[in-house]
Every structure is written in structure tokens, then in C-alpha cells.
Amino acid sequence: MCVRPCFAALNGLPPEVLRRIIEYLKVESKKSLREVCWFLHQNLGLCDEVTFKEWKLGTISARGLRQFADEVTTVKGIQILELTEGSTAESDSSIEYLLSKHPELNTVRLFQSQCSNRCLQALFSHPSIEKIQLSRSNITGEIELAGTQQKLSLVELNLSGCTDLTNKGLACLLDWTNGDSLAELDISETNVSLLDFSSMTTDIKNLEVLNLFDCPKLTDSDFMSLFNQVGSVLKKLDLSFTTFPLCTLAY
Numbered sequence: 001m002c003v004r005p006c007f008a009a010l011n012g013l014p015p016e017v018l019r020r021i022i023e024y025l026k027v028e029s030k031k032s033l034r035e036v037c038w039f040l041h042q043n044l045g046l047c048d049e050v051t052f053k054e055w056k057l058g059t060i061s062a063r064g065l066r067q068f069a070d071e072v073t074t075v076k077g078i079q080i081l082e083l084t085e086g087s088t089a090e091s092d093s094s095i096e097y098l099l100s101k102h103p104e105l106n107t108v109r110l111f112q113s114q115c116s117n118r119c120l121q122a123l124f125s126h127p128s129i130e131k132i133q134l135s136r137s138n139i140t141g142e143i144e145l146a147g148t149q150q151k152l153s154l155v156e157l158n159l160s161g162c163t164d165l166t167n168k169g170l171a172c173l174l175d176w177t178n179g180d181s182l183a184e185l186d187i188s189e190t191n192v193s194l195l196d197f198s199s200m201t202t203d204i205k206n207l208e209v210l211n212l213f214d215c216p217k218l219t220d221s222d223f224m225s226l227f228n229q230v231g232s233v234l235k236k237l238d239l240s241f242t243t244f245p246l247c248t249l250a251y
Contacts, residue, residue, distance in 0.1 A: 026071055054076065054077040054078075054079065054107070055068075055072070055078045055079065056079045057079065057080050057081070058081045058082075059080075059081050060082075061083070061084050061085040062083060062084075062085065062086035063085070063086070063090075063094075065083065065095075065097075066094050066097050066098075069097055069098045069101040069102065070101065074102075075098070075102040075104065075105050077105070077107035077109075077131075078098070078105065078107065078108055078109065079109040079111075080110050080111065081111050081112070082112045083110060083112070083113035083114070083115070086114065087114065088114040088115070088116050088138060091113050091114045091115045091119065092115055092116055092118040092119040092122070095110075095122060095123070096119070099123070103128060104128060105129070106128045106129055106130045107129075107130060108123060108129065108131070108133065108134075109133040110134050110135070110137065111133070111135050112135065112136045112137075113134070113136070113137050114137070114138060115134060115137040115138060116138045116139060117139050117140060117141070117142065119134070119137070119139070120139045120173075121143040121144075121145065124143060124145060124152055124176055125145065129152060129154070130155045131154070131155055132154065132156070132157055132158065133156070133158035133160075133186075134159055135158060135160045135161045135162070136160075136161040136162065138162075138164055139159065139162050139164060139165060139169070140164050140165060140166050140169045141159070141162075141165050141166060141169020141170050141172055141173050142168055142169040143172060143173070143176075149176075151176055151177060151178045152177055153177075153178045154181060155181055155183050155184065156182075156184040157177065157182065157184070157185050157186070158184070158185075158186040159186065159187050160186045160187065160190070160211065160213075161188070161190070163189070163191060165187065165190045165191070165192055166192070167192050167193055170187065170192050170194075174204060175202050177202060178202075179202040179203045179204045179205060180205070180206055181206070182204055182206065182207055183206060183207060183208045184207075184210075185204075185207055185209070185210050186209075186211040187211065187212065187215065188212060188213035188215065188238065189213065189214045191216070191217050192215060192217065192218075193215075193217040193219050193222060194218065194222035194225070194226055203229065204229055204230055205229060205230065205233070206233055207229075207230040207234060208234060208235045208236065209234075210226075210230065210234060210237050210238070211238045212237075213238045213240045213242075214240065214241040216241075216242070216243065218239075218242050218243070
């Protein structure tokens with residue numbers, strides 16, 4: 001049978017070559033190809049119909065993301081392992097284009113990219129967004145939104161590994177978030193110290209998950225200021241690889 005040699009030929013291709021070939025296919029063709037074998041199923045992460053159009057794109061270029069936005073009808077959630085082959089401006093522009101084409105989008109998970117505050121501002125200006133993940137991106141968080149804009153009803157905000165994130169930027173983002181809705185906050189592997197939390201106007205009182213893993217600049221007093229707000233409802237707290245003394249939490 002010819003199935004095994006074909007499979008071997010595909011399996012032997014370097015991942016970047018396979019991704020480049022796949023980029024030229026339309027979404028429906030990718031769906032069909034994904035059913036050929038397990039190898040292609042794994043490397044053609046697409047839409048999970050069960051989770052209401054949660055798309056898993058793996059690694060994709062800025063140009064490929066624009067093509068995706070044009071080809072699909074409904075995108076409520078999207079997960080991108082890495083946004084590649086583009087400058088910061090191109091990466092930001094591709095996310096802006098995706099948001100403009102799909103007003104129904106409520107979840108964006110981006111694990112690694114060159115995206116900047118421009119992308120973050122577009123996400124915070126998108127009224128349907130409920131979950132944002134911009135891990136390992138170039139954001140500082142210091143964005144400016146229209147004074148008349150309604151606060152975003154974020155449920156989840158994940159900025160893990162964003163080493164340029166500032167105290168002011170984090171406070172700014174949380175101030176533009178409806179404090180009643182936010183349930184998960186991940187700022188692990190960042191340099192924030194929570195210094196500006198005392199100036200926040202948003203009361204984060206329903207936070208259930210807080211990840212502060214490897215935040216070397218975290219201070220006792222500023223953490224306690226936050227903990228006093230959320231401690232009664234907090235279900236999961238990660239303080240691994242911080243200098244914060246856990247004995248301070250005894251009360």
C-alpha cells in the first residue's frame with residue numbers, strides 16, 4: 001500500500017517546511033487533510049467544534065493569520081502557539097485585523113509573539129473579549145483608552161513572561177477591567193512588584209486564581225495590599241520562586 005511511504009515522506013519533512021506548505025491551503029482543505037492520519041491531525045491544529053469554535057493554530061505567520069481571518073466564518077476563541085515571521089508592527093496589525101473581521105471573538109491566547117501595547121490596546125478596545133493571554137510578548141501594559149470606553153468584563157488575564165510589564169502598566173490594565181468579573185490573573189515570570197496597586201480604582205474582589213511564580217521584585221507590603229482584597233475568595237495561589245515569606249499569610 002502507498003499509505004506508509006506517503007506518511008513517511010510527510011513525517012520526514014522539517015516542521016518549518018510543513019508549516020509553509022500548509023499555509024497555502026484554505027481552511028476547509030486543512031480540515032480534510034487533518035483527517036488523513038494522526039501525524040497531520042497533530043500538526044494541523046484547527047477548530048474544536050465541541051468548544052464553540054475554539055481554534056488552535058499552533059505556529060503561524062502574521063500573513064497566515066490574516067488569511068485565516070478572511071477564510072473562517074466564526075471565531076469565538078483562538079489559541080496561537082507562536083506568531084512568527086513578522087515585525088512587531090506586522091504582528092500587531094495581524095491581531096487588529098483578526099479583531100476587526102471577527103467581532104464575536106471573546107478569547108485570544110497567544111503564547112509567544114512580538115506583539116506590543118498596540119495589540120494590547122486593540123484587545124482592550126474589543127468589547128467581546130473575556131479572556132486574554134499575551135505570554136512572552138513586548139507589552140508594558142501602559143495603554144491609553146478613550147475616557148468614555150466601558151470597562152472590559154475580563155474573566156482571565158495572562159501576561160506571564162512579559163518582562164517589560166511595569167507596575168504602572170499592570171495597574172492601568174486592571175483599572176480598565178471590571179473588577180467583579182476577573183477570576184484569573186497570571187503575571188508569573190515578570191518584574192512587577194505590585195507597587196502601584198494602592199492607586200488602583202478597581203476593586204478586584206472575586207479573583208480565584210493568582211499566579212505570581214518567579215516574580216523577584218514582589219514586595220511583602222504590596223502583596224498584602226492585594227491579598228487583603230482577594231484573600232477571602234482566592235482558591236489557587238502560586239508564590240513559587242519568590243522571596244515573599246509565606247508566614248506573613250498567617251492571620
